[in-house]
Amino acid sequence: MxxxxxxxxxxxxxxxxxxxxxxxxxxxxxxxxxxxxxxxxxxxxxxxxxxxxxxxxxxxxxxxxxxxxxxxxxxxxxxxxxxxxxxxxxxxxxxxxxxxxxxxxxxxxxxxxxxxxxxxxxxxxxxxxxxxxxxxxxxxxxxxxxxxxxxxxxxxxxxxxxxxxxxxxxxxxxxxxxxxxxxxxxxxxxxxxxxxxxxxxxxxxxxxxxxxxxxxxxxxxxxxxxxxxxxxxFIGTPTMNFLEGELLVEGQKTFFTSDHTRIELPSDKADKCQSYLGKATFGVRPEKLTITKDKPEGLSFSGKVEFIEKLGDTQQVFLKVGEQSVTASAEAHFDIEAGDDVYLLPDMERIHIFAGEGENNITL
Missing domain, CATH: 3.40.50.300 (P-loop containing nucleotide triphosphate hydrolases)
Structure with a gap:
């Protein structure tokens, strides 16, 4: 050995x-x-x-x-x-x-x-x-x-x-x-x-x-x-979702914005983003997105369902958020169809922001 x-x-x-x-x-x-x-x-x-x-x-x-x-x-x-x-x-x-x-x-x-x-x-x-x-x-x-x-x-x-x-x-x-x-x-x-x-x-x-x-x-x-x-x-199936946009600061808050999407970052992640304001990529895995048809109280963004893959115990839901594609995982019996307008609630503890020349994960 x-x-x-x-x-x-x-x-x-x-x-x-x-x-x-x-x-x-x-x-x-x-x-x-x-x-x-x-x-x-x-x-x-x-x-x-x-x-x-x-x-x-x-x-x-x-x-x-x-x-x-x-x-x-x-x-x-x-x-x-x-x-x-x-x-x-x-x-x-x-x-x-x-x-x-x-x-x-x-x-x-x-x-x-x-x-x-x-x-x-x-x-x-x-x-x-x-x-x-x-x-x-x-x-x-x-x-x-x-x-x-x-x-x-x-x-x-x-x-x-x-x-x-x-x-x-x-x-x-x-x-x-x-x-x-x-x-x-x-x-x-x-x-x-x-x-x-x-x-x-x-x-x-x-x-x-x-x-x-x-x-x-x-x-x-x-x-x-x-x-x-x-x-x-590269790692993960289905692959991580990426939304291209930018980081900006308004008052004491830091936001990621993309198309019609506007997401306020939690303070621990916002602090790490201050040196990278401007062009950035928001990343979240499909299983860390909760789909709901009713607008939730928490932070969310909206999308339109394009098509669905039934996988037995789960279903993969493919959506458009603005002009960008997003995949989310849902429980098998969740009632959803192509064409539905839905809200996506990300687990903000498990999001990632990539920025800089090497597109490094600046939220680590």
Whole structure:
């Protein structure tokens, strides 16, 4: 087992294209760290530098106490699971899982024990004599995991391992991966563009964009306290609502105004906004908006319902506030229809204001 430390880690491709800017990240021993972000954000490049599959352009990479910048992949004590499984089609499940150990000239009895133990933990024992073409996608991915497990590495690296599975299988495999991590108690670094995977799997998540690390933290901390507008919009389904407008002061009060919307900010948030008067973005998550047809006494703004998605126990209500789109969550039996004029009551303790050049969350 080992911790992994990135110190000013950088990747520059030919032509001066910077894929990963100077990144600092500490991954603790036995931690499940998820690197998440949109395509092209640098997450897979970062993982491949840790694996030794990409040359490091600058900075330091340590696995445990060892500097591994120039250490070949086979000597880094890591195992990688790829998106496309990378199984040998002519080999049985047993031979696929044993192959790496045979290359290392591990004793035959030890190979057999490790393979059968891993197969049992992954519920693959009855498939050991089959070839990959006779397995489902989920079973193939478990074989790929088993091949990594038998090596007993210090660090597991997983590069979008569930992206080729259907939605139902992804949910099942997320559970299996979480249980596997609890059993193995080893360091895992997982790359995905799917923020639901990130939220459900990671002890901590690292959100990346354009080669920069935007925020690192526990999933709920990142969800509740996003440091900037990018993180707020990327993490969460449905996404956070954003209203573009401006901050202004009248008398002793601070307001956010947008179209026909005018919201007085509570004093604790207003105090933090005084240096950012002018252009700003108001953010609130759909579940922190209460819908009512009657004008409430508390602070609210109005909208018109465009359409509704019924989701069983809840319904997502899509509205127009002025010319801007807003989504709110409502209880399943709340009586509401397209075309209704309604009021939206935000939880003012859970609103966010983004402003400044980096669109940072100034209410934190």
């Amino acid at each position: 080992a911790e992994v430390n990135l110190n000013k880690l950088k990747k520059v491709y030919d032509g001066g294209v910077i894929a990963v800017h100077e990144s600092d990240l500490h991954i603790e021993d036995k931690e499940f760290m998820v690197l998440v972000g949109p395509s092209g954000c640098g997450k897979s490049t970062t993982l491949r530098m840790i694996a030794g599959l990409e040359e490091i352009s600058g900075g330091e990479l340590k696995i445990g106490e060892r500097l591994v910048n120039d250490v070949p992949p086979k000597d880094r004590d890591i195992a990688m699971v790829f998106q496309n499984y990378a199984l040998y089609p002519h080999m049985t499940v047993y031979d696929n899982m044993a192959f790496g150990l045979k290359l290392r000239k591990t004793p035959k009895a030890e190979i057999d024990k490790r393979v059968r133990d891993a197969a049992e933990s992954l519920e693959l024992s009855e498939y050991l004599k089959r070839k990959p073409k006779a397995l489902s996608g989920g079973q193939r991915q478990r074989v790929a995991l088993g091949r990594a497990i038998v090596r007993d590495p210090a660090v597991f690296l997983l590069d979008e391992p569930l992206s080729n599975l259907d939605a139902k299988m992804r949910v099942s495999m997320r559970k299996e991966l979480k249980l596997l991590h609890q059993r193995l108690q080893t360091t895992m670094i997982y790359v995905t563009h799917d923020q639901v995977e990130a939220m459900t799997l990671g002890n901590r998540i690292c959100v990346m964009s354009h080669g920069y690390i935007q925020q690192v933290g526990k999933p709920l901390d990142v969800y509740d306290y996003p440091v900037n507008k990018f993180v707020a919009g």
